[in-house]
Amino acid sequence: MSSDPTMRLCEQMGILKIIENAGGNIISNTCMDQPCWKFLYGKKGVTDSPKCAYYTKRRKMEFVITDLENATYSALEGEVTSDRKKQFI
């Protein structure tokens, strides 16, 4: 999730395409504390934000909290590990 100007900048710079090709997306104008995430209720995810995990507890979303770098590796692999070698680029 990001702001619309940032998402458009990413689109102009080809970054959005890289994320989309990896199976991801940049969602603009959207907050995680909204009913549009119902399809993730009851599932387990990864985030870099304690705030995200805190606010979504009431929506029955569970999060592993780790740094953005490790969270990205985890998203690509489908699993969060504690492998320190991967944590920071």
Added chain:
Amino acid sequence: MVKLSLAEQQMLDGDFGKGTQTAMKIQVAIAEAFDAPYMVPISRAHVALSNQEADLWFVEKLVSQGAKCKIRPTVNPSFNWEQMSQITNLSSEDVDIVRRTDNAYKKIGALMTYDCTPYLQLNVPKVDDIISYSESSATPFVNSVYGAKTNRESAQSALCAAVTGVVPYYGYLMKENRKGEILVNVLAKMDYDFDFQLLGYVLPLKIGFKIPVFNFANKKEKNNFSNASLMNLGAQMNTSGNVAIYHILGYTPEANTLENAFQSNLVPEEIDITQEDLDSVRDKISAPIGKIDFALFGCPHLTFEQIEIVTKIIEGKN
């Protein structure tokens, strides 16, 4: 009793319409609750629109009474139904509330930025500006990093301020209420932005809701903080606690020196925060590592630099 200017009294009396009168009534009640002596004009506002029932009820009520923003506020995100409908099935009730919220905020005169980090792009205050900001990451950022002055507003009180153009003079608008209350010696190295997320989350659990003055004793570059690190520090402190302002010794505008930060030669209280403190809070609040179904980043909204980090990893991986 709050003293009102002629124009403020006219707003309260309904001379500028029912909507403005409702907004001013609420602000006078806030002023009286906090013993504010008078109102002061604002130059900016940000409304943490939540797209939930109470939020919608309030803005639609003001709109039905003819309210219009004197200071056009930026707003928080709801959800992008056009984009999300490409990913999942949305209920008509949920889409309806987004549309009604959008319609009501447009009618009242808000700028529909739908971003929880307005302070980085479209609503950037200067030092000493008196403003009215809601949103848990925004309030600490504008107070602490820019030295602008806002109280910890709700979406509703910020919207009222946007309509009337004034706020009650109390709390963090007054210099004496912005002084540091505790010196926080951060012994962790703070090499990574993520460390600031954990620091922000753990600190209020240890010190309560005091105004911290950070001394990053072991940080390599003491005058180089990424926007993401400061954004996340404030967001987490204002989530696990109620901390709407912080100072960084030698970096933020009100903390050039220890004396400036505390507005005194005396440091009332001191605490050390170690790497172990940061690690322990993560262990406490995180689900166990293992298989995951999804990844969700951007609370607060990711900066361009953060998105670049993600992209570089993808490119390296592929």
